[in-house]
Every structure is written in C-alpha cells, then in structure tokens.
Amino acid sequence: MEKYLIAFTASLLISFFVTPCVKKLAVRIGAIDIPKDDRRVHNKPIPRLGGLAIYFAFVMVVLTLVPFSIKLLGMVAGATMIVALGVVDDVKPLPAKVKLLVQIAAAIVLVVSGIKVEWVTNPFDSTDGMSYLGLLSYPVTVFWIVGVTNTLNLIDGLDGLAAGVATIAAVSLMIVSYINGHVVVTILTAALAGSALGFLPYNFNPAKIFMGDTGSTFLGFILAAISIEGAIKGAATLAIAIPLLALGLPIFDTTFAIIRRAVQGKPIMEADKGHLHHRLLDLGLSQKQVVFTLYIVSAFLGMGAIVITQDNPIKTSAVVGFAIISMVFAVTQMGFEDPGHKRKLDQ
Numbered sequence: 001m002e003k004y005l006i007a008f009t010a011s012l013l014i015s016f017f018v019t020p021c022v023k024k025l026a027v028r029i030g031a032i033d034i035p036k037d038d039r040r041v042h043n044k045p046i047p048r049l050g051g052l053a054i055y056f057a058f059v060m061v062v063l064t065l066v067p068f069s070i071k072l073l074g075m076v077a078g079a080t081m082i083v084a085l086g087v088v089d090d091v092k093p094l095p096a097k098v099k100l101l102v103q104i105a106a107a108i109v110l111v112v113s114g115i116k117v118e119w120v121t122n123p124f125d126s127t128d129g130m131s132y133l134g135l136l137s138y139p140v141t142v143f144w145i146v147g148v149t150n151t152l153n154l155i156d157g158l159d160g161l162a163a164g165v166a167t168i169a170a171v172s173l174m175i176v177s178y179i180n181g182h183v184v185v186t187i188l189t190a191a192l193a194g195s196a197l198g199f200l201p202y203n204f205n206p207a208k209i210f211m212g213d214t215g216s217t218f219l220g221f222i223l224a225a226i227s228i229e230g231a232i233k234g235a236a237t238l239a240i241a242i243p244l245l246a247l248g249l250p251i252f253d254t255t256f257a258i259i260r261r262a263v264q265g266k267p268i269m270e271a272d273k274g275h276l277h278h279r280l281l282d283l284g285l286s287q288k289q290v291v292f293t294l295y296i297v298s299a300f301l302g303m304g305a306i307v308i309t310q311d312n313p314i315k316t317s318a319v320v321g322f323a324i325i326s327m328v329f330a331v332t333q334m335g336f337e338d339p340g341h342k343r344k345l346d347q
Helices: 002-029 051-065 070-091 096-113 134-154 161-179 183-203 212-234 241-246 248-263 276-282 287-310 313-334 339-346
Strands: 119-121 130-132
Touching: 002 051, 002 183, 051 070, 051 183, 051 212, 070 096, 070 212, 096 134, 096 212, 134 161, 134 212, 134 248, 161 183, 161 212, 161 241, 161 287, 183 212, 212 241, 241 248, 241 287, 248 276, 248 287, 276 287
Parallel strands: none
Antiparallel strands: 119 130
16 A cells, blocks of 8 residues: 555655646747637636646656556557657647547557457356457557547646546546556556646646646546556456546547537537536536536546446446436537537527
8 A cells, every 4th residue: 555655645746846847848838828719718828738747747656666567668658659749739739630640659559568458348248248359459449548548638628627537537447456456557546646636736727737738638548548457457347337437527528529519510520619518617607616516527437437346237237327327418408509609699
C-alpha cells in the first residue's frame, strides 16, 4: 500500500508545483485559448498546455517506481507522441486528419509493445464466456485506444471537468487493479490520479490554465492503455464492462455526440454545443454545479465498475444495465436537436 500512496502523492505534488511553470511557458510560446465562438464558456484569453505538467508528473513517477519493461517503454513512447501532438495543436490547431494519424501511430506503438486487447466477453459461450480475438486484437486495440483518447478530449469543455472525471476514472481503475492484484497497474493509476488531481486547483472554475489537447488526449490515451493492462485482462467475463463503466461518462457523451451529428446530417468531427455539459448549462445550472453533477455521475459509474469485480453475473447485469438505461434516458430526454438552433427559433 505504501508504494501506491507514494506514487499518488509524488505525482500530485510534482503536477501542482510544475503547473505554474507550464503556464508561463504557454504564455511565452502563444498557447492561449482565445474565445472565438459561442461554444466556449470563458470570456477572456486563458493559457492552455497544462497537460504538460500532468504528463511530466506521471512520467517522472512511473519511470522511478515501475520496473522497466517493453510495455512500459511502449506506453511512455506512445504517450510522448500524443503529448508532442497536443503541444503543437495547442499552439496552432492542426487538421483533424493529422491528429488522427498520429493517434493511430501512437496506438500502434502500444500494440507492438504488447499492450493489446486479446480477449473479449462472449455472452453466447457457455464455458468461460471469453473469446480469443487473434489477429483482430490489433484493429480492436487501435480502435479502443484512439476512441478513448478522443472521448476525454470531447468532454473537456468546462473548467475542471476533464481533470476531475479522469481522476475519478483513474481511482476506480486503481481500486479494480488493486483488488485483482495488479501491482504495476495500480501504481500507474495512482500516479495518473495524482497527476490529474495536482493540476485541478489551477483548472477548477475560474480556471487559471487549461490542460488543452496536450492534457485531455494524454489522459485518454493512458486511461485506455491502463484499462487494457488492468481491467480488461484481470476480470474474466466482466472484462470489457469495467473500463466501460469507469470511463462511462466520456464514452456515453461521445457516443451520443456521434449519433446526434449523424441524425442532424452533420460531419461526425464537427464541434457543437450538444454535449452533456452544454445541455446542463442550458438548463440553468452554473459551471460549478454542472461539473459537480458530472463528478457524481462519474463516481457512480466508477463504483459500479468496482462492484462488478466480484464476478457475480446477476449483479453485473443489473449494474451495467441500470447504468446504460440511465444514461440513455438522460440523453434522450434532452433530445438530439441542436440547442443553438433551438434558441434561434425561440427568438
């Protein structure tokens, strides 16, 4: 237990003390978020690039506490590619295709290092409930890594939201990994939770610095990689349900964003104000109220992930089913129309 506390505390302190330095760097190189459209909820320029502090704290701690392995090298190398991409994008926005190609390349680095989804739950298998993917493990892993990397990026729309949700997801996966005896993964998740939490005081409303794509994509990438090594490989037939619950909020929000844009006939990558946090703001909640509400939702889903590690099929089905039904109900009640378009009609 001591090593996990050291990982968490050390990464938290490093992130907390490095963030002001990163803020100065962001101002110097012009990594500033200037509100140019109505999607942004801040009204003054704010430095971004804060994810660099999260990355630095995480890497420093894991390279110190985690024994060297090819998988660790692959994780750090892939994360470094993601962060380098984020830094460039935070200074001067890059085309979506360029970002996607680099993310795929980083995911391939993970796969080559040995981090990949090899088994999936098969509800039709009456023996052990698992199916071996074989060669399909490569595209499935790349899809999972790239997908989760972008889900954290898409919910990074309010002060403190992505950092807090990532912290809760990391803590949930840390507890799951601890229960299943995965020492290395528990250290990784402890370090990630500490890194994100150390950054949060500067990012919470009113934010002094944003994590930018540098931080949101890094957090998504590492959470995706950790979930493969920890939760997916460590809980038999419950494998895929655990990370789906722990990362439930960004995954559901992204899924419904894709559905919403498809229904509206818009490009999937086109930004809008239909995300869950935007909807809650439209209902009259303040930024802090929305963020705390979504923290609670994330914590509830994270606790569900922890509960189902007991490998009780009935309990698993109940928890996963209730979570899915609740999220679907909440989103469908808000509708799929463009909120901005609706306001124009009302006027």
